[in-house]
Amino acid sequence: MFKIFTGIFILCCSIVPVLAAVEIVINGTVKDDKGMVISGAVVTLSSDTLLKDTTDASGKFAISNQTPIRKNGEQHSLTGIRSISIKNNRLRLFISSPASNVVVSVFSANGEKCACINLENLEQGLNTYALPLLTDGFYLMSVRIDQHISTCKLVQTGNEIYITGQIEQVGSAQIFRNAAVENIDTLIIKKEGFAFVKQPVGSYKLTGIEITMKKETSEARYAYGASVENSCFDCVVPELVDASRLTVKNSKLPDPFKKIDGTKITKKSEWRCRRQEILLQAMKYIYGEKPVPPQVVNGTVTNNRITVHVEDNGKKIDFSATVKLPSSGKAPYPAIITMGTFGSEIANKASRQGVAIITYDYSKIGAEQQPEGNVDRSRDFTGLFYDIYGGKHSAGLLMAWAWGASRMIDVLQKSGGDIIDYRRLATTGCSRMAKGAFAVALFDERVALALPEETSVVGIPAYRIADAKCPENTDNNFRGQLWLSNNFKPFVKNTSLLPIDAHEIIATFAPRGLYSMENQAATQMCALGGNMAIQGAMEVYKALGCSQNLSYNSKTPNGTGHCSYTDNFTDMLNKNISKFLNHQTAQTGGIVAGGSTLNKSDWIDWKAPVLENDTDLYETD
Numbered sequence: 181m182f183k184i185f186t187g188i189f190i191l192c193c194s195i196v197p198v199l200a201a202v203e204i205v206i207n208g209t210v211k212d213d214k215g216m217v218i219s220g221a222v223v224t225l226s227s228d229t230l231l232k233d234t235t236d237a238s239g240k241f242a243i244s245n246q247t248p249i250r251k252n253g254e255q256h257s258l259t260g261i262r263s264i265s266i267k268n269n270r271l272r273l274f275i276s277s278p279a280s281n282v283v284v285s286v287f288s289a290n291g292e293k294c295a296c297i298n299l300e301n302l303e304q305g306l307n308t309y310a311l312p313l314l315t316d317g318f319y320l321m322s323v324r325i326d327q328h329i330s331t332c333k334l335v336q337t338g339n340e341i342y343i344t345g346q347i348e349q350v351g352s353a354q355i356f357r358n359a360a361v362e363n364i365d366t367l368i369i370k371k372e373g374f375a376f377v378k379q380p381v382g383s384y385k386l387t388g389i390e391i392t393m394k395k396e397t398s399e400a401r402y403a404y405g406a407s408v409e410n411s412c413f414d415c416v417v418p419e420l421v422d423a424s425r426l427t428v429k430n431s432k433l434p435d436p437f438k439k440i441d442g443t444k445i446t447k448k449s450e451w452r453c454r455r456q457e458i459l460l461q462a463m464k465y466i467y468g469e470k471p472v473p474p475q476v477v478n479g480t481v482t483n484n485r486i487t488v489h490v491e492d493n494g495k496k497i498d499f500s501a502t503v504k505l506p507s508s509g510k511a512p513y514p515a516i517i518t519m520g521t522f523g524s525e526i527a528n529k530a531s532r533q534g535v536a537i538i539t540y541d542y543s544k545i546g547a548e549q550q551p552e553g554n555v556d557r558s559r560d561f562t563g564l565f566y567d568i569y570g571g572k573h574s575a576g577l578l579m580a581w582a583w584g585a586s587r588m589i590d591v592l593q594k595s596g597g598d599i600i601d602y603r604r605l606a607t608t609g610c611s612r613m614a615k616g617a618f619a620v621a622l623f624d625e626r627v628a629l630a631l632p633e634e635t636s637v638v639g640i641p642a643y644r645i646a647d648a649k650c651p652e653n654t655d656n657n658f659r660g661q662l663w664l665s666n667n668f669k670p671f672v673k674n675t676s677l678l679p680i681d682a683h684e685i686i687a688t689f690a691p692r693g694l695y696s697m698e699n700q701a702a703t704q705m706c707a708l709g710g711n712m713a714i715q716g717a718m719e720v721y722k723a724l725g726c727s728q729n730l731s732y733n734s735k736t737p738n739g740t741g742h743c744s745y746t747d748n749f750t751d752m753l754n755k756n757i758s759k760f761l762n763h764q765t766a767q768t769g770g771i772v773a774g775g776s777t778l779n780k781s782d783w784i785d786w787k788a789p790v791l792e793n794d795t796d797l798y799e800t801d
Contacts, residue, residue: 204231206387208240209240209241210235210369211391212374213394217235224367269341273308282298283324287321295311319335374395375393375394375396405602407593409626412452433713447791451690455687461679464667466638466678470583470586471583476491485500486538486592490587501517504531506532510534514534515536515537520543520613522610523609526610527608533757542616543563544564559571565584576668579619585620586624593626614634615638621689629694634698636704637706641710642716644681645709649778653673683713687717689730690729690798693731693756694729695756696733698734700774711734712777715780725799732772
């Protein structure tokens with residue numbers, strides 16, 4: 181049946197106009213900062229790494245190609261969708277079976293949703309939608325038909341919209357957020373002995389441009405938090421099966437270098453999409469899904485308060501956080517987000533190093549159920565997150581808390597950075613607040629440093645070891661409170677079925693900073709499992725070349741109470757704050773284990789490969 185929909189697209193962002201010509205012709209010269217030409221520099225176009233050239237003896241390069249554009253009406257087939265095409269500025273979807281829900285979203289360069297349409301109960305066959313006229317440039321379109329999501333780049337040129345490049349199908353939990361494609365593209369210039377350069381380009385027809393490179397010095401290159409929530413959003417990940425269809429059991433910690441398809445990564449650049457696989461598995465099986473960016477996020481940042489306003493799904497919420505500026509340093513300040521009062525000593529020590537303290541009331545975003553110990557998971561979850569997305573949403577409390585913190589970071593990022601530098605953020609907390617601090621940093625790359633103290637399960641300790649060796653295990657954590665998603669139920673005391681474990685989740689932080697403080701004297705907190713998980717994650721950090729960014733200490737005096745900060749933590753804590761928040765030279769990294777430990781070979785039966793060094797993404801200092 182042929183059906184026409186004139187769905188109303190909601191425009192909710194301002195598109196920056198660019199010269200988006202179809203033909204790509206860029207040439208110029210690369211010189212050093214003294215005006216001498218540089219030969220042998222590799223110049224690559226960021227949006228299409230196949231378009232590159234090496235400078236000749238005169239320092240000249242030339243990049244030229246014809247951008248692959250699907251002709252008006254040309255079709256492309258995908259699973260669940262027979263074809264996607266655009267003809268006469270109308271999106272044409274030919275679906276192979278009836279669909280209960282369709283969401284079409286168009287994202288701008290800064291990641292905001294520019295246009296969106298929601299439709300229900302589509303019949304099999306051809307369905308068409310009128311597309312809005314956009315400003316000339318590139319965009320990313322996602323089409324979600326029930327659980328199938330497909331993405332493609334769009335180009336608006338003149339009065340026509342085209343599909344450009346390949347259309348890709350991604351897993352059902354794939355999240356689209358932040359920079360979709362760059363309206364202003366970027367040239368990446370690399371040459372051994374010189375600091376690499378990212379040169380923005382505002383047109384695909386540029387001749388005679390000059391690019392300057394500086395010779396490398398011994399000065400450290402520090403790892404900032406990313407400018408986006410998830411830099412791996414565009415990776416294509418196989419669709420994840422439901423827990424009921426998982427059959428392979430493994431009592432040891434899984435190989436983090438092995439992809440879902442069974443092959444192993446061989447290059448550093450491949451870790452990026454392996455990371456996305458792990459994050460999506462963590463969402464599907466452990467934490468629950470983190471929703472796509474809301475349609476509206478705004479707010480204010482002052483010297484003592486952050487206000488956040490969110491609109492999505494036709495609902496609105498507001499919340500706030502308190503800010504305490506340090507007595508030293510100058511604006512814009514780095515900041516540490518603390519999840520309540522547990523862990524306040526860590527935040528106070530950061531404040532003495534010129535770091536602002538942001539106190540985040542996570543309980544308003546997702547409310548814990550009382551009494552604890554045997555919660556009723558059949559009841560709706562409550563809190564501001566669930567006011568928008570519903571009490572039956574798959575997200576457990578930790579994911580809800582992480583989502584709320586990300587919306588606060590959105591406001592910091594949009595504020596202009598006069599007071600708080602969103603690129604220098606840390607998270608901290610102890611016990612359940614540490615679980616939350618860990619989750620915030622896990623699912624938001626804009627956090628440069630995580631400082632969790634005594635997370636217990638659903639944080640640093642390996643799930644398999646917690647069930648085998650520790651008083652506090654997956655059963656305690658699943659029944660005791662609503663931190664985990666209901667999706668975790670099949671893995672309770674059955675963690676050998678879980679496709680991933682904590683060591684892989686920790687490894688996704690690379691190359692960002694993580695300093696885990698555990699208490700070997702509080703046996704219920706499972707430092708045994710934490711130590712082994714950190715050892716497994718360290719293998720990834722080492723393979724990527726950034727082992728100095730992962731630190732761990734569980735050497736606490738006997739009798740140290742739960743969440744009783746010990747001075748043994750202070751030296752490495754101060755170094756991590758200096759390095760990741762103040763960007764000062766400091767020697768971080770390493771594992772300090774207290775009390776008894778487990779035999780590594782009993783839990784890890786894989787070896788880290790020597791990865792081809794084909795990217796400098798993980799070279800931070």
